Amino acid sequence: MSLELDTTAQDLLFREARTANTFTDEPVTDEQIRAVYDLVKYGPTAFNQCPLRITLVRSPEARARLVRHMAEGNRAKTEAAPLVAILSADNEFHEELPRLLPHFPQAKDVFYAERPVRERSALLNGALQAAYFIIGIRAAGLAAGPMTGFDPAGVRKEFLDDDHTPLVVVNIGRPGPDAWGPRSPRLDLDEVVTTV
Amino acid sequence: MSLELDTTAQDLLFREARTANTFTDEPVTDEQIRAVYDLVKYGPTAFNQCPLRITLVRSPEARARLVRHMAEGNRAKTEAAPLVAILSADNEFHEELPRLLPHFPQAKDVFYAERPVRERSALLNGALQAAYFIIGIRAAGLAAGPMTGFDPAGVRKEFLDDDHTPLVVVNIGRPGPDAWGPRSPRLDLDEVVTTV
Numbered sequence: 194m195s196l197e198l199d200t201t202a203q204d205l206l207f208r209e210a211r212t213a214n215t216f217t218d219e220p221v222t223d224e225q226i227r228a229v230y231d232l233v234k235y236g237p238t239a240f241n242q243c244p245l246r247i248t249l250v251r252s253p254e255a256r257a258r259l260v261r262h263m264a265e266g267n268r269a270k271t272e273a274a275p276l277v278a279i280l281s282a283d284n285e286f287h288e289e290l291p292r293l294l295p296h297f298p299q300a301k302d303v304f305y306a307e308r309p310v311r312e313r314s315a316l317l318n319g320a321l322q323a324a325y326f327i328i329g330i331r332a333a334g335l336a337a338g339p340m341t342g343f344d345p346a347g348v349r350k351e352f353l354d355d356d357h358t359p360l361v362v363v364n365i366g367r368p369g370p371d372a373w374g375p376r377s378p379r380l381d382l383d384e385v386v387t388t389v
Numbered sequence: 390m391s392l393e394l395d396t397t398a399q400d401l402l403f404r405e406a407r408t409a410n411t412f413t414d415e416p417v418t419d420e421q422i423r424a425v426y427d428l429v430k431y432g433p434t435a436f437n438q439c440p441l442r443i444t445l446v447r448s449p450e451a452r453a454r455l456v457r458h459m460a461e462g463n464r465a466k467t468e469a470a471p472l473v474a475i476l477s478a479d480n481e482f483h484e485e486l487p488r489l490l491p492h493f494p495q496a497k498d499v500f501y502a503e504r505p506v507r508e509r510s511a512l513l514n515g516a517l518q519a520a521y522f523i524i525g526i527r528a529a530g531l532a533a534g535p536m537t538g539f540d541p542a543g544v545r546k547e548f549l550d551d552d553h554t555p556l557v558v559v560n561i562g563r564p565g566p567d568a569w570g571p572r573s574p575r576l577d578l579d580e581v582v583t584t585v
Contacts, residue, residue: 195424196424196425196428196528196529196530197401197528197529197530198398198401198402198428198527198528198529199395199397199398201395202394202395202398202528203428203528205393205394206394206524207428207429207431207432207521208428208431210431212433223584226578226582227578228391228392229392230578230581230582231578232392232394232399232403232404233403234575234576234581235403235404235406235572235575236403236520236523236524237408237523237533237535239535239536239537239538241573241575243575243576243581245581246581246582246583247581247582247583248582248583248584248585249582249583249584249585250585251584251585252585255585289576289580292574293573293574293575293576294573295573295574296570296573314537316512316513316516317512317516317537317556317557318516318537320512320513320514320516320517320520321516321517321519321520321523322520323517323520324432324516324517324518324519324520324521324524325403325520325524327432327433327517328402328432328520328521328524331394332392332393332394332398332399333392333393333394334392334393337433339433339435340435341435341510341513341514342435352585360513361513374492376431377437377489377490377491377492378488378489378491379430379431379437379439379489380430380439380485380489382422382423382426382427384485385426385430385439385441385442385443386422386426386442386443386444386445387442387443387444387445388419388444388445388447389444389445389446389447389448389451389548
C-alpha cells in the first residue's frame with residue numbers, strides 16, 4: 194500500500210527527520226519562520242480556535258533567562274541552538290473566535306464561557322498545532338528539537354502570563370555533528386490499533 | 390522564502406486539505422490505515438512515550454454506539470463516514486517505556502511514577518500524535534474530519550477504560566459533494582509570534 198505523498202516528502206517529514214540535539218551555526222531567519230507559519234496555520238483545530246502562540250527567543254539575554262528554566266539535560270543544546278521557540282497555548286483564545294469562526298460567532302459564549310473548559314481545549318488544540326509546527330520546521334529543511342523538560346511555572350513567569358500555558362520548547366536549526374543517536378523503536382500497529 | 394517541501398506536498402497536507410463533512414462510499418481499508426501508521430509513528434514524542442491509541446469503529450453496531458455520544462451536529466457525518474477512528478491517550482504509557490526508550494529505561498520511574506503527571510503528558514503527547522495522524526490521513530490522499538464535539542465520559546465508558554482518555558474522533562474517507570464550506574480565516578503571523 195503506497196501513500197499519495199511522495200517518498201521524498203515522507204522522508205523529509207517523518208522517516209528520515211529526527212529530533213536534533215546539535216546544530217550548525219547557520220541562523221534561522223524570520224523569513225523561514227514566516228514560511229513555516231504560513232504553511233502550518235492551515236492545520237485544523239476545533240472550531241478553528243488556533244490557540245497556539247510562539248515566542249521566538251532571539252536575544253542572548255532572553256536565551257539566558259530561558260536556559261535557567263530548562264531541565265539540566267536540555268540546557269547546553271538550548272544554549273547552542275540557532276533559534277529557540279517557546280510554544281504556548283492561549284487560554285483566552287475565545288476572544289478571537291468571532292473573527293476566526295465568522296459563520297458561528299456564538300461559539301465563544303456557547304462553548305467556551307468557562308476557563309477550565311478553555312484551558313483543556315487550548316492544551317489539546319495547541320498541542321495539535323505544535324505538531325503541525327514541528328512538521329513545518331521539517332518542511333523548511335530544518336531540524337526541530339522539541340523538549341518538554343523545563344519548569345513550566347518558571348517559563349510562564351519569565352516569558353508569558355497567566356493566560357498562556359507553555360507546551361513545548363523547540364530548538365530549531367540545521368543538524369550539527371552527531372545530532373542524534375539510533376532511532377528508538379516504535380509500537381507495532383497491533384499494539385496501538387483496536388478494531389470494534 | 391520557499392520551503393524544501395514541494396508545493397504538491399504542501400497542498401496535499403496543508404494548503405488544499407480541508408476538514409471533510411461529507412464522504413463518498415469508497416471504503417477505507419486496513420492497509421491504508423497501516424500505511425498511515427507506518428509513516429506517522431515516527432513523529433516525535435517526549436521520551437518516545439508514544440501514548441496514542443486508535444480504535445477503528447468498523448461494525449455497524451459499534452458505529453451506532455459511538456454516534457449516540459457525539460454532539461448532535463456531528464452525528465449524521467459520523468454515521469455516514471466510511472471509517473471512524475477514536476483517538477485516545479494511554480495514561481499507562483509508562484509501562485512500555487523500558488522497551489521504547491532502551492537507553493534510559495529508568496524514565497518510567499524517574500519521571501512518570503505519578504498518575505496526574507502521566508495524564509498531562511499523555512494528553513499533550515497524544516495530541517501531538519493525533520496531529521501526525523491527521524497529516525498521515527491526508528498523506529494517504531484521504532480527507533480527515535476531526536471532531537472534539539462528543540461526550541468524553543460516554544465514549545470512554547463505551548469503548549475504552551479508565552486508563553485511556555479520548556482526545557479526538559476522526560471521520561476518514563474520500564471527500565463527497567459539498568464536503569466543506571469556505572475556509573475560515575487564520576491569525577496573522579504578528580498575532581501569533583512574539584520575539585524576545
